[in-house]
Amino acid sequence: MMAAQPKGQELFGEGVKRTSGGEARRYNMLAARLISEMVKGLLGPRGMDKVFVDIMGEVTLTKDGATLLRKIDVEHPAAKVLIEASTAVDNAVGDGTTSVVVLAGALVARAEELLELGVLPATISDGYRRALATAMDALLSHAIKHANNSDRKTMERLATTCLESKAISSCMEKERIARLVVDAVMAVVSDPASGRLEIDDVKMEQKPGSVQDTQLVAGxxxxxxxxxxxxxxxxxxxxxxxxxxxxxxxxxxxxxxxxxxxxxxxxxxxxxxxxxxxxxxxxxxxxxxxxxxxxxxxxxxxxxxxxxxxxxxxxxxxxxxxxxxxxxxxxxxxxxxxxxxxxxxxxxxxxxxxxxxxxxxxxxxxxxxxPRSVTILLRAGSAKVLDEFHRSILDALNVLRDFVASPSVVAGGGAAEALAARAVRESALTVEGREQLAILKFADALEEIPLTIAANAGMDVIDVQAQLRAAGTKEKGKGGGWCGINALERRVQDMLALGVIEPLAVKEQVMTAAAEVADLLLRVDDVVMAKPAYYTHTHSDGTTHSHRGGKQVHDHFDKLGKQQRPMHHYY
Known part of the structure; x- marks a missing residue:
């Protein structure tokens, strides 16, 4: 007599959950979309701040996507993949951490629509990869390349654009602080030809006070x-x-x-x-x-x-x-x-x-x-605001580092994504079969960035989408048509003419990381989750690990004080 065949869950021990097939894929995509929805409100100059209170009662006030995502504790593996993508972009280029999550969430949402129509995951993945290559080629061909990677005017515009979308933009001193950040970078870059800038050469000290007293010290x-x-x-x-x-x-x-x-x-x-x-x-x-x-x-x-x-x-x-x-x-x-x-x-x-x-x-x-190292003495009204201003200036320093390493820029305000979306949509006409649908969905997902900026500014999303597409068609052949969202005036305008620019390296990193995350989630059809033997938790510096007693109040600093706090990365 033959033994009974084990069924599904009987293969695994107690506490192990398994989700497979289309259900696993739906749960993964739902988790990714929920993370994306959480950070959407941060995007753009009119985006709102978030407040996070951890288990210790420590309050974090931030408008930085990576900071918020590093602090929240999630269990679902798909959500963790998205958070890791944001952290990876932060480590690589220092900016675009919110954009990568919003774009990845949009790609996943569009993929769900295609799956419901019966399009295979492999077909969607192939279409996304082809669309990504087209978007990268469009940005590279239209990017403004600078022969001088220490051009002060361009660096000031880059710093101002970066700070405009941060919490520091609420103060009246943002333009002076942008010039101060550029001064700091110019002081510590000994050889611009090398294309290297060490962010840690710029020290930041914080003291409560007035923002007007923020200063750069040549020492x-x-x-x-x-x-x-x-x-x-x-x-x-x-x-x-x-x-x-x-x-x-x-x-x-x-x-x-x-x-x-x-x-x-x-x-x-x-x-x-x-x-x-x-x-x-x-x-x-x-x-x-x-x-x-x-x-x-x-x-x-x-x-x-x-x-x-x-x-x-x-x-x-x-x-x-x-x-x-x-x-x-x-x-x-x-x-x-x-x-x-x-x-x-x-x-x-x-x-x-x-x-x-x-x-x-x-x-x-x-x-x-x-001096090969200088200090920015940062002043603000409270410790929480000081920490957020520190993060804002750190992002600006990273943007300037990206420019020094690769002096190519594109227009901001969602203009780069809108231009790439037009190129991808045009390329879809040359592709036959269901893959064309995936390419068109990729173009729709790229437009999610300017549309989210517009929505956060209180603009009508449908009108903005129509204006973006019409303006892009009208300006085609007249310098590329860098039309994006001027959130401060709530208008669709040529962002390059307004001096709103971002490094090309940031856009490349954001699009590549978002496409990789969407591709990964599309290819997963089986999720097996075991109950952890140890408590997994996340510290304020973003470190995630598991060990016994993790639920209790503790730290990992050695008692002799040998371990110093990192330069800036603890923010």
Whole structure:
């Protein structure tokens, strides 16, 4: 007698769920569309902000799609794919994180319509790939290429366009801040011909205050104070010594140690020897000619007194990142052996001084010679707004980095997507069979970007779509027809003439990533989900992992403080 054949769920253990066939595909696409709908309201200058409150009660106010998606905790694999695509675009080009999710959601929605008509997933996938190639060719052929990747006027227009769609656009200082961001980039790009710009060379310090007080410092601002009131608060023509050393006799070792003492006099001898060694180290610093000492370690009272008598300013316990920034700005070399200090180890700054910034005091290391690292001192009314302004400026820096690496631009405001959609729609006429339907749907999905911008601005979507298509046909042959959405005036206009531009690299990355996500979700027809043995959770920095006790309040920073916060990426 033959044994009974196992049926479906009987193959799997307890807690395992399986969805297959068309049902799995529908659930995947539904999850992708729900994520897309969540971030649609962020797109464009008239987009609204989102507020997220995590399980710890931490509030995040943002208009950045990647920031919001990194913080929400989702279980469905399709939703995770879309979030990972947004993060990948953020890491690659630093902008377009909301656009990629909106476009991917539109592609998935159009694919669902074709599936209901009986079009096979493979046919849709082939049509999407062909349409993507056509869209890329259209953008490449119409993009404005610049021979000079450090053209200041173009860079200011790029920064202004980027900031216009961020929360920082609500302040009256956005144009000045755009120029300030360009100044920062021009200062740290030593060789424009290399096409390289390190975003982390631009430090951003935040303090509550007025946005009008936001400034660029040709050097480094440290959120510390001068160690002693008897030290000078300002030094001109500063010779700076950076040390990664602890000038504190009580903390001369991190290893467990024992000292055998048999007589009371040996205690005094031991303490005297410690003080003598400390004085010798400090005297070495004084003899080096430095008049400013900045240390990652501690500086005890005795060392501070000796330095103050010599007219030397000292700042202790600065972050490792600050020491790295100071090294690039001043030309100093970080010293870890005080017995071998040379003149080449010293850096220079025109002035080092302590100033009040709001209610706090900060140390300014400024007027550096050809600094390879500068500081943007960002001011705003509250900590939450400061974090969002930080993200906005970081996006602008990334956009300028993209331009420096590849100096080609296209018009913004959805104009690039509208132009690509026209090219894709025209190419569909040369294709026979059901694949033509997929290509036409791809063109419709591309138009979702300008239409969403228009909807967020309160414009009539049907009228806007008709105007975009008519304007594109009318302007064909007159420079490409960069017609898009001027959300501020709620009109369909030539965005290139208005100076609204974006890097070509951002558009290429957005379209490619969105098409890849749609293709991936189309090809999945079986989803098997097992109940996790460990609790999966997401931290505020976007790190997702699983381990026991994940539901409890915890962090992953080592208790000795070795792990410093990242430069900007924690935003």
């Amino acid at each position: 480094i601002v440290i959120d510390k104070t001068v160690d002693s009131s008897s030290m000078p608060k300002s030094i001109d023509n500063a010779k700076i010594l950076l040390i990664d050393y602890d000038l504190d006799s009580k903390k001369n070792t991190r290893a467990d140690a024992e000292i055998g003492i048999t007589l009371p006099a040996q205690i005094r001898a031991y303490l005297d020897e410690q003080a003598f060694e400390l004085r010798r180290k400090v005297q070495t610093i004084i003899d080096s000619g430095a008049n400013v000492v900045i240390s990652r370690g501690g500086i005890n009272t005795l060392a501070q007194t000796m330095l103050a008598h010599a007219g030397i300013m000292s700042v202790r316990r600065v972050k490792e990142n600050d020491l790295w920034w100071l090294e690039k700005a001043t030309g100093a070399k970080i010293t870890r052996d005080l017995d071998s200090i040379s003149q080449s180890d010293l850096g220079y700054a025109g002035r080092v001084c302590e100033r009040f910034v709001g209610d706090d005091r900060m140390v300014f290391v400024e007027e550096c010679r050809n």
